Amino acid sequence: xxxxxxxxxxxxxxxxxxxxxxxxxxxxxxxxxxxxxxxxxxxxxxxxxxxxxxxxxxxxxxxxxxxxxxxxxxxxxxxxxxxx
Numbered sequence: 001x002x003x004x005x006x007x008x009x010x011x012x013x014x015x016x017x018x019x020x021x022x023x024x025x026x027x028x029x030x031x032x033x034x035x036x037x038x039x040x041x042x043x044x045x046x047x048x049x050x051x052x053x054x055x056x057x058x059x060x061x062x063x064x065x066x067x068x069x070x071x072x073x074x075x076x077x078x079x080x081x082x083x084x
Contacts, residue, residue, distance in 0.1 A: 001050035002058045007035040011051055019052060027054045044070075044081060 001019065005011065008031070015032035031051035037044045046060075047068065062072050065081065073080040 001029075001052045001055060002035065003051075003053050003055045004058065005051060005053070007049070007058075008033045008051065009036070015050075019050060021055070027052050039081070044083075 011031040011033050013031045015029065017029045018026045019029050020026050029050045029052055032048060033051075034045050034047045035049045037046055046065075048064075065072055069083070071082040073082070
């Protein structure tokens with residue numbers, strides 16, 4: 001999920017819901033769509049990203065990436081996300 005509306009090329013504003021965050025509070029989801037994340041190997045398209053304007057950081061779910069077929073590797077202070 002992200003607060004940054006500029007990450008979305010297009011935003012489906014009909015995807016309105018609530019999401020619970022770590023402290024138990026609920027925040028309003030005001031849209032959903034695919035975002036492109038650039039890394040040193042090119043662009044990664046991440047689908048079903050939630051637009052949550054009230055959150056103050058971008059959150060990436062490793063579990064959801066695995067469900068979408070990505071491979072995620074953590075080593076030292078670095079991470080790598082690969083298409084499966």
